[in-house]
């Protein structure tokens with residue numbers, strides 16, 4: 764089956780894209796507003812974009828409901844210019860789900876999720892102490908795309924925190940200790956990093972050698 768993207772209603776585009784571009788990493792993003800009130804919300808339209816400069820990207824949708832067409836995360840990034848990407852491990856999933864609830868403004872979702880915070884080094888928003896990797900970011904640019912207050916936020920990483928015991932002195936990361944989850948299909952499916960395989964990168968010489976060996980084997984057989 765194939766479709767022209769422009770012919771698909773928004774709802775169907777969402778279905779096809781979020782159920783095929785898989786798995787997606789999850790950023791549990793913490794921010795503060797201009798009054799210093801903290802906020803946390805998960806985003807899986809998220810990835811690291813480059814290491815030099817060290818950039819992350821977030822895709823933040825608009826909101827249909829009053830009081831603001833912007834989600835609190837986007838509004839806070841506009842107000843303070845900073846945010847923290849807290850990566851989500853298996854142990855953090857339930858708290859992350861609480862942070863995704865559209866709470867009224869008077870409820871502190873970080874407290875409701877039972878999460879402890881730690882002060883950031885380089886930006887105003889807090890970090891989540893329970894997250895194995897916390898990336899303090901400064902907004903470099905945000906592009907307002909589409910008609911419904913969708914924003915693509917680009918942030919430059921200012922400071923990296925990784926829980927002790929995950930990285931050794933040679934900067935090798937223990938993936939099992941990291942235990943991150945990714946977002947899968949449908950509304951509620953997630954994946955861990957436990958099903959892995961190795962596919963060594965090929966060289967041109969190695970590929971040519973295998974081609975020659977295959978040709979030679981074919982010649983001998985005929």
Ligand SMILES: Cc1cc2nc3c(=O)[nH]c(=O)nc-3n(C[C@H](O)[C@H](O)[C@H](O)COP(=O)(O)O)c2cc1C
Nearest residue numbers: 804805806807808822823824834835836863864865
């Ligand atoms: C796993 C997960 C991933 C999500 N990813 C996104 C996303 O990429 N973009 C988005 O706009 N909303 C996403 N959401 C929904 C937001 O987290 C939700 O709207 C949240 O209430 C926004 O909070 P805020 O208003 O405090 O920023 C996601 C929710 C979950 C559970």
